[in-house]
Amino acid sequence: MKNFIELKNVKKTYNIGDQKYNALDGIDLSIAQGEFVVILGPSGAGKSTLLNLLGGMDKATSGSIFIGENDIAKYNDKELTRYRANDVGFIFQFYNIMPTLTVLENINLIKDVTNTSKDAKEVLKGVGLLKHADKFPQELSGGEQQRVSIARAIMKNPKVLLCDEPTGALDSKTGAQVLKLLREQSDCDTTVIIVTHNALIADIADRVIRVKNGKVESNIVNDHPKNIDEVKW
């Protein structure tokens, strides 16, 4: 399979007082288009930093990050904004939905930044939330809110879907439903990258990357990913 995402010697250094801290210390990895990837690692390993760099939310100190043909590590702020608007969908642990917009409005918000958006109602139907379209986020359960977040992310038809602990705030049943939805996205050729503490999720991934001390500890292709229903939570 052709590599869609390729990171070459990516470093991210933070200055804390007089000290330098390498959150990422020369990461090299490749991910194919449509892969369902799980990034695992202990706290402070650099998982979220890696996700932020992939999503154009932060800039690498050095190295290259190719998304398709483009090295987004060389992007300026404007280009990064365009990249986030058109190519990336984000799913956060705490959903980050606009509390003052209804479910439908939260999803339609994407129309303000990209022209490649899908039909909002269709998307909502896809995540099973059409009947909640006119509700405010506060009126929904955690799982439903996370589904809104997923709907918003897939609304723009992203090339990459980046998920930071998407099931972290959910119970196991709801978490499974969310993962199912994400898996469906990768089946439709969207690259899905999930950062998590939860090693169980690794069983359903096409590729499992373990990160430790800012370095890739292992990068294993799972030849026989399990079905979500097979996983015991």
Next chain:
Amino acid sequence: MLKRKMFRDIRKNLSQFITIFLMVMIGVMAYSGIKAYMGGMQKTADKFYSENNLFDLNVMGLLNHDDLDIIKDIDNFNDAELKLSVNAITDNEKTLLLNFIESNNISKFYVVSGEGFDFDKSGIWLDDFYCEENNINIGDVVLVKYDGMELHEKVLGRINVPDHLYDVRDSSELYPDRKEFGFAYMSTNEITKDYIKSLVMKQLDISDEKIFDMYMPDFDYKEYIPFSSIMVDVDDLSNTDNVKNSIEDKVKNAKAIINASDTVSYVTYQGEIDEGKTYVGVFSGIFLFIAMLSVITTMTRVVKNQRVQIGTLKALGFSNSKILFHYIGYGFWISIFACIVGLLLGYYAIGNTFIRTEMAFFEIPNGAPFMDVSSYYVSVIVVLIVGIITYITGRSILSENPAETLRNKIPSVKGSALNITKNGFFNKLSFSSKWNVRDILRNKMRTIMGIAGVVGCAMLIVCALGMLDSMNFFVKLQFEDLYNFDYKLSVKEDISDKELQVLYDKYGNYSSQSLGIEIKDENGKREANNIFVTDASDYVRFVDNKNKIKSMPDDNGVYVTYKLASNKGYEIGDEIEWHIYGDNKYYTSRIIGFNKDPQNQNISMTRAYLESLGIDYKPDSIYTNMDLSDVKEIQNVLTIQNIDNLKEGMNGMLSMMKTMLVLIIGIAVLLGGIIIYNLGILSYSEKQYQFATLKVLGFKDKQIKNIFIKQNNWIAIVSIIIGLPLGYYLTDWLFKTAIEEHYDFGANITLRTYVLAAIGTFIVSYLVSKFLSRKIKKIDMVSSLKGNE
């Protein structure tokens, strides 16, 4: 969609946006209101002066038609009218400034009701305010007594006249008493032939009427009316000085020529506007400043609260400019709306109310506020500032990476800035004090803004109460220290020595005389002033610059008031060249001392010194401590004034002031409270994480509350220490610069005011902190700490 988000966010954070709305509205309302009021005063007067043709020059003396003809021949002349003004008494012992005129094209009547002036009509046109106070209506008949002449006149009109906006019987009265004193106009036709004949006979020293008739068989009494002034209208204001000089040269009977802008009515009205102009700058400036501070703090709070949402929008791909415009919109629409409401309320509520109050004091028709263009500019500036504040706050968040923005902000700590708190004295401080000192050092800007807001609040309270103190001090100084008499009798101008002696014998010989003079400076420029000649012993006293009573003046020179001396650069030992109006002989007097006069900036001398110059002393006032409460009329005395009534007039003015001051204090407390609240919330949200940690460590809520309140208390104390003296200087500056030229009194603020302002400010700050500290109890340790992982 972002617009919907904006409106919903506004609705969700309604209290914060109402705060912004109120602050901007109050600031703009205060500014535009006072401006509308001041502008309205000016426009109303300008309109009245121009439409009713206020005279340009008033020529005074014993004048006749020949003098009028001379003036009519002068270049640049437009029109002129003769007028005889006398003090008359009505049947119920009220005083009227009665004017006899032949025509009414200059200083024309504004007819409130009834009819306009008609030379051939028999009747009287009366002061509208006087009619109102005394319940006089058109068609009523009033009795007017003057110099033995008794006239029963039907009221033909109730009028306003442009040179009678402010009328007091006597300069010692400050507040017009419209019930007791008014003005009236009549046609010269109403002056009886017999009266004029008796005047001319007295002048010619003829006592037998038959002899007079033989002596003047064709006596036309109208030619002998002793007019007291000629009102002159010049063709163009720029020619006023030329016309004045020509009249001085050609009209020998002219004793004094006064410009319209030098008359008491004009000066007092204009003084009120000038005074207001300073207030508008100072008060509305401070209001706007505090209001903007609170908007800054609120807007910063709003935007910082949206930090995670900003991060999300960035993550979703919204551009910085789009996000910025979105957030600028919050303040923009609110402040535009607030400005519009502020402008309208300023115009209708403040402008209109104050104009109405002024119009009850000054007799001028059609008083209306005027929307000054600067109010629009201020509104635009306010909207821009709100936008810029939002821009700056938003930008600082947007400059971060979206990844960073999505985390809650923990204030950065620069170790070097806190080094000072590691040694010496700081080591001995308690944990909470050390914590607060360090927190202040880390958040200098927030602390400075907090101090500025509370300083403004303390300053305004000191100033508002201090103005009242100072006015009370002035009343005491004027009516208890300087005026040490119970009654003042204004003596008739033509009183004989014999008649004067009768008054002396009965009421004592403590008297004074006021002389209208012109002072000539070294460049030959002349300026009007007056000399107070005292023979009143201790009944009229003098004070020095520290308001301490001075010993009786010496007899070898003149005393000048401090303010006049400072304006003119006079020093002790300097000589002043002056002449009395109506007499061209110049005198040179040496300045031998200064005195302070809160009401008049003039020159004083003793009777002995006046007589040493060869000038006759003719008192116009006699002072007495006898009880005259039952005396209604004294022969050869025009008015009997009781010191308590004079004081009463001042108190009337003070009560008007009190209403305004209560408003200022109210707004000050409101604005101060909001700033403290906003900064408290800001500082609370920044510290929430640390408070949660303290909670986890086992600190009790009360201990944490004390830490939080302590800092706000410090800020309040420091602000009070700075604000109190600033309040004094503001009051002193206001009194010294804003007040009319002829007043001289600075701030005299009592200890009580400082104590009240300090306690008031502290209480506001303490209560707000106490209110905010209740949040500490509700801190959810898990989510507060989780959010900052």
